[in-house]
Amino acid sequence: MNEQNKTAEQVIEDYSRRKFLGTSAAVGATLAIAPGITLLDMAQARPADQAASSKNRWGLLIDSNKCATGCDDCVSACFKENAIKEGKKETDSQWIRKIELKDMQSGRTSSLPMMCQHCAEPPCVDVCPTGASFKRADGIVLVDRHICIGCRYCMMACPYKARSFVHEELTDQNPDVPRGKGCVESCTLCVHRVDKGEQPACVEACSSSGKNAMIFGDLNDPNSEISKRIAETATTQVRADLQLNPGVRYQGI
Amino acid sequence: MKIINYREIEGRSSGFLILLAILGLLALLGLGSAHYMEEHGHVVTGMTNQIVWGIPHVFAVFLIVAASGALNVASIGSVFGKSFYKPLAPLSALLAIGLLGGGLTVLMLDLGRPDRVIVAATHYNFKSVFAWNVFLYSGFFGAVAIYIWTMMDKTVSSYTKPAGYLAFVVRLLLTTGTGSIFGFLVARQFYDSALLAPMFIIMSFSYGLAIYLGVLMASYKWTNRPLGDAVINRLKNLLGVFIAAVLLLVTIFHMTNLYFTKHHGVEAFILLNGGIYTSLFWLGQIILGSLVPLVLLYAPGISKSRSAIAFACGLVILGGLSQMYVTIIGGQAYPLVLFPGYQESSSFFDGVVHNYSPSLPETLLGLGGMAIAGIIVTLGLKVLRFLPLSLADSVADPHAK
Numbered sequence: 001m002n003e004q005n006k007t008a009e010q011v012i013e014d015y016s017r018r019k020f021l022g023t024s025a026a027v028g029a030t031l032a033i034a035p036g037i038t039l040l041d042m043a044q045a046r047p048a049d050q051a052a053s054s055k056n057r058w059g060l061l062i063d064s065n066k067c068a069t070g071c072d073d074c075v076s077a078c079f080k081e082n083a084i085k086e087g088k089k090e091t092d093s094q095w096i097r098k099i100e101l102k103d104m105q106s107g108r109t110s111s112l113p114m115m116c117q118h119c120a121e122p123p124c125v126d127v128c129p130t131g132a133s134f135k136r137a138d139g140i141v142l143v144d145r146h147i148c149i150g151c152r153y154c155m156m157a158c159p160y161k162a163r164s165f166v167h168e169e170l171t172d173q174n175p176d177v178p179r180g181k182g183c184v185e186s187c188t189l190c191v192h193r194v195d196k197g198e199q200p201a202c203v204e205a206c207s208s209s210g211k212n213a214m215i216f217g218d219l220n221d222p223n224s225e226i227s228k229r230i231a232e233t234a235t236t237q238v239r240a241d242l243q244l245n246p247g248v249r250y251q252g253i
Numbered sequence: 254m255k256i257i258n259y260r261e262i263e264g265r266s267s268g269f270l271i272l273l274a275i276l277g278l279l280a281l282l283g284l285g286s287a288h289y290m291e292e293h294g295h296v297v298t299g300m301t302n303q304i305v306w307g308i309p310h311v312f313a314v315f316l317i318v319a320a321s322g323a324l325n326v327a328s329i330g331s332v333f334g335k336s337f338y339k340p341l342a343p344l345s346a347l348l349a350i351g352l353l354g355g356g357l358t359v360l361m362l363d364l365g366r367p368d369r370v371i372v373a374a375t376h377y378n379f380k381s382v383f384a385w386n387v388f389l390y391s392g393f394f395g396a397v398a399i400y401i402w403t404m405m406d407k408t409v410s411s412y413t414k415p416a417g418y419l420a421f422v423v424r425l426l427l428t429t430g431t432g433s434i435f436g437f438l439v440a441r442q443f444y445d446s447a448l449l450a451p452m453f454i455i456m457s458f459s460y461g462l463a464i465y466l467g468v469l470m471a472s473y474k475w476t477n478r479p480l481g482d483a484v485i486n487r488l489k490n491l492l493g494v495f496i497a498a499v500l501l502l503v504t505i506f507h508m509t510n511l512y513f514t515k516h517h518g519v520e521a522f523i524l525l526n527g528g529i530y531t532s533l534f535w536l537g538q539i540i541l542g543s544l545v546p547l548v549l550l551y552a553p554g555i556s557k558s559r560s561a562i563a564f565a566c567g568l569v570i571l572g573g574l575s576q577m578y579v580t581i582i583g584g585q586a587y588p589l590v591l592f593p594g595y596q597e598s599s600s601f602f603d604g605v606v607h608n609y610s611p612s613l614p615e616t617l618l619g620l621g622g623m624a625i626a627g628i629i630v631t632l633g634l635k636v637l638r639f640l641p642l643s644l645a646d647s648v649a650d651p652h653a654k
């Protein structure tokens with residue numbers, strides 16, 4: 001969006017987006033100066049009044065060789081963090097899921113977590129009639145649940161089946177992660193944590209279980225661990241044929 | 254050519270009132286269902302996170318596509334200068350408005366947040382085909398309304414031709430736009446085809462004309478106005494041509510898909526082993542919706558019978574709904590392929606065919622949209638002069654025979 005030519009609506013819209021992130025960012029700023037808390041090197045807490053910047057591009061690298069079949073620590077962590085009811089009905093939201101793969105030729109199996117791929121060219125953003133689906137300057141793709149009308153066109157357009165529609169009334173929400181019946185939602189890359197300089201919940205869970213199959217970091221920073229790994233090893237983009245330039249890369253498939 | 258007298262229908266007979274009562278009841282049931290869905294959320298429908306667009310979209314897209322097709326009769330008269338079709342134009346325009354109104358109502362009430370429909374009018378994302386359609390829909394209403402006005406008000410009748418052109422252009426854009434809603438979903442195997450937009454245009458010709466002819470025959474019969482064979486024969490022959498054209502495009506669509514190995518899976522699903530979708534395709538869309546109507550419209554002996562023609566129109570409509578069901582729901586039921594060459598499985602139903610069975614409320618909502626279209630047309634005929642008093646052969650086509 002062109003900063004100079006904002007209409008009144010866009011200003012309000014921006015306001016609601018900032019509010020969506022405001023509280024958490026403020027908490028983050030306090031945390032950043034509190035003694036004894038070491039921030040992870042790649043993520044710097046962003047002051048509340050500062051907008052997300054295109055200097056960063058947050059992304060994930062997932063190593064399917066390290067990801068264990070049957071383990072779903074990342075999934076449980078996501079559900080807990082975002083206060084998603086643990087359900088596996090066809091109408092239930094799943095922001096992240098484990099996919100088991102079997103090579104049809106060789107029979108080799110592998111396992112990996114799948115979530116919003118935070119594309120640089122997100123089809124969900126292109127098709128959204130109201131602009132509720134948007135990409136933040138730092139590459140995180142989000143739904144502004146205040147202007148989502150629930151048309152579900154973005155779900156039709158997403159090649160990764162990453163989005164869920166809220167089919168029922170919700171209870172016990174996490175105030176940092178507003179959700180709403182009748183709106184579409186998906187992985188936010190734990191934007192409320194990232195803004196505090198923390199890692200997404202799934203990544204944290206995966207490393208505390210000792211598997212370390214996921215790395216989170218800034219793809220724009222050549223010195224970040226994720227950028228170095230991507231520069232050294234062969235990684236894959238899922239549905240690379242669509243040329244969406246996803247922020248999530250895979251290894252070992 | 255004789256002067257054509259248009260006249261409102263009387264609309265006081267018990268038949269008229271019963272028709273309105275039935276349509277009104279259906280529309281109320283539809284609105285009530287929409288309210289129920291909004292209260293409880295889409296969990297009371299058969300829709301899921303896998304099948305995100307259900308039966309309401311089947312009805313809505315059908316109605317919108319048919320709306321632009323219904324305008325065809327008028328366009329033949331105004332744009333292509335065929336004076337034979339001119340007396341038929343006002344009804345054609347009224348149907349277009351009614352069908353679009355019904356379709357849009359369903360589309361809007363099926364939103365997750367229908368209360369926010371105003372947001373759709375104040376926030377635009379100009380990259381979105383959906384947002385373009387919002388403009389196309391309002392443009393279509395406006396263009397057709399102006400067109401009707403130029404046809405009804407003698408003082409502006411010199412503008413009928415440009416207004417007709419305008420409406421024609423907007424209707425082409427509208428159907429292309431509707432087709433493109435699907436055509437842009439390149440990630441989905443079934444919709445990844447440039448043929449969808451032209452296919453939607455041809456489909457609109459066929460559905461729109463079937464509805465037109467059906468409504469024309471019914472209103473003349475129920476109001477005891479004369480309707481000669483000249484009009485009927487022309488329109489039914491034209492309908493036959495459109496049905497055949499749809500068949501041809503559907504064949505090309507599937508043949509080109511079969512050319513790409515990556516589309517073999519989804520093609521086999523629709524054409525061979527997709528259960529309900531395969532049956533709806535062959536039985537609904539192809540046999541009952543296309544081949545049987547072609548026989549009814551052309552076979553010597555049968556094709557003269559008015560009931561056979563009316564029946565054919567009904568079948569084309571059912572075939573059209575089947576085609577929408579196969580395209581919209583069948584296209585989603587087939588799982589997205591994330592990793593070609595791999596077998597996928599997950600708790601989110603990756604790699605398996607998705608189930609969908611429409612619930613009662615969402616079906617009533619769809620039918621309600623049809624009823625709303627019917628109400629707009631029925632009331633329109635009563636308050637304004639849409640129908641010529643007579644379409645007997647001597648009036649409609651004095652030089653025939």
Ligand code: SF4
Pocket residue numbers: 124127128129130131132133143147148149150151152153154155183184
């Ligand atoms: S469901 Fe919401 S976010 Fe998705 S396309 Fe529609 S308005 Fe945009």
